[in-house]
Amino acid sequence: xxxxxxxxxxxxxxxxxxxxxxxxxxxxxxxxxxxxxxxxxxxxxxxxxxxxxxxxxxxxxxxxxxxxxxxxxxxxxxxxxxxxxxxxxxxxxxxxxxxxxxxxxxxxxxxxxxxxxxxxxxxxxxxxxxxxxxxxxxxxxxxxxxxxxxxxxxxxxxxx
Amino acid sequence: xxxxxxxxxxxxxxxxxxxxxxxxxxxxxxxxxxxxxxxxxxxxxxxxxxxxxxxxxxxxxxxxxxxxxxxxxxxxxxxxxxxxxxxxxxxxxxxxxxxxxxxxxxxxxxxxxxxxxxxxxxxxxxxxxxxxxxxxxxxxxxxxxxxxxxxxxxxxxxxx
DNA sequence: TAGAAAAAGTATCCATGTAAACAATAATTC
DNA sequence: GAATTATTGTTTACATGGATACTTTTTCTA
Numbered sequence: 001x002x003x004x005x006x007x008x009x010x011x012x013x014x015x016x017x018x019x020x021x022x023x024x025x026x027x028x029x030x031x032x033x034x035x036x037x038x039x040x041x042x043x044x045x046x047x048x049x050x051x052x053x054x055x056x057x058x059x060x061x062x063x064x065x066x067x068x069x070x071x072x073x074x075x076x077x078x079x080x081x082x083x084x085x086x087x088x089x090x091x092x093x094x095x096x097x098x099x100x101x102x103x104x105x106x107x108x109x110x111x112x113x114x115x116x117x118x119x120x121x122x123x124x125x126x127x128x129x130x131x132x133x134x135x136x137x138x139x140x141x142x143x144x145x146x147x148x149x150x151x152x153x154x155x156x157x158x159x160x
Numbered sequence: 161x162x163x164x165x166x167x168x169x170x171x172x173x174x175x176x177x178x179x180x181x182x183x184x185x186x187x188x189x190x191x192x193x194x195x196x197x198x199x200x201x202x203x204x205x206x207x208x209x210x211x212x213x214x215x216x217x218x219x220x221x222x223x224x225x226x227x228x229x230x231x232x233x234x235x236x237x238x239x240x241x242x243x244x245x246x247x248x249x250x251x252x253x254x255x256x257x258x259x260x261x262x263x264x265x266x267x268x269x270x271x272x273x274x275x276x277x278x279x280x281x282x283x284x285x286x287x288x289x290x291x292x293x294x295x296x297x298x299x300x301x302x303x304x305x306x307x308x309x310x311x312x313x314x315x316x317x318x319x320x
Numbered sequence: 321t322a323g324a325a326a327a328a329g330t331a332t333c334c335a336t337g338t339a340a341a342c343a344a345t346a347a348t349t350c
Numbered sequence: 351g352a353a354t355t356a357t358t359g360t361t362t363a364c365a366t367g368g369a370t371a372c373t374t375t376t377t378c379t380a
Contacts, residue, residue: 154295
């Protein structure tokens with residue numbers, strides 16, 4: 001439980017982390033920042049950003065989704081959602097339509113350009129996802145995904 | 161593999177995510193942002209930030225650690241490390257000493273004030289870590305931590 | 321031992337993300 | 351049916367975090 005932490009370049013002195021290694025939040029953060037680094041390394045030569053690509057991916061699967069729904073699903077706060085969508089609209093990847101039955105809300109659709117863009121990077125996107133599995137076999141990966149999924153959906157979503 | 165995603169407030173239309181649900185990176189991100197939200201909810205009434213508290217925690221366990229070592233261990237980039245430490249020094253939680261044997265580097269030590277601050281929030285910090293376990297039993301939790309640890313240390317750290 | 325290369329931190333600028341206050345529309349309530 | 355409340359999205363102001371280029375010190379090399 002108090003084992004030293006084998007750090008990155010391994011030439012470093014070992015660092016004790018104590019109870020942190022039993023903290024899901026901490027371990028999630030560590031793994032997640034590494035995953036991000038990996039993504040940016042893979043898409044280094046492009047302008048592609050993980051959030052944007054994920055958003056296009058979801059809109060491709062769910063045409064006409066409302067902005068709020070996407071935000072809640074992907075855990076993106078409204079203010080940030082606005083900025084993301086504004087950029088995607090400016091690049092003409094996404095189209096916004098106000099449905100007549102509820103004129104507060106906004107429905108989102110991929111344009112042809114947006115679909116082309118997504119398709120251009122689709123394979124690379126999936127390749128990154130596969131590459132993240134380094135070190136885990138299929139069974140371990142399945143277990144990990146199942147546990148993360150359980151965690152994600154049961155975590156207390158509200159307590160106002 | 162293409163099951164709809166049970167979103168937060170559950171009053172939402174279900175959103176299809178396709179291959180995203182088999183992406184570790186994506187699932188990590190989802191869980192991690194939720195964990196962050198939880199942290200901020202718990203420490204709402206304070207100025208405590210997760211990164212800062214983690215840093216103090218690590219310095220308490222490893223007095224005299226070099227700035228670079230901490231950064232590599234916690235996956236914090238040098239530029240950000242500087243800013244974090246500057247604030248902790250300004251608040252007099254941390255002391256910087258330049259060791260004579262290598263005057264490029266900086267050793268970090270907790271001050272008495274820093275230790276007091278850490279101790280004041282230690283129990284709450286651990287409580288958040290426990291709370292993150294919602295929905296998983298002890299065995300599942302152990303498995304999850306083991307898998308995350310494996311992932312964290314085997315992920316390709318360099319390819320320049 | 322000079323000169324080049326590497327390592328540790330810092331400063332500046334930019335991208336990402338949030339909180340709080342606001343505007344517009346819809347749903348409730350009296 | 352007018353007044354209140356809730357929902358949806360935007361704006362503004364700020365916090366977090368990274369890339370790049372730079373300074374200082376150390377180490378390596380010729």
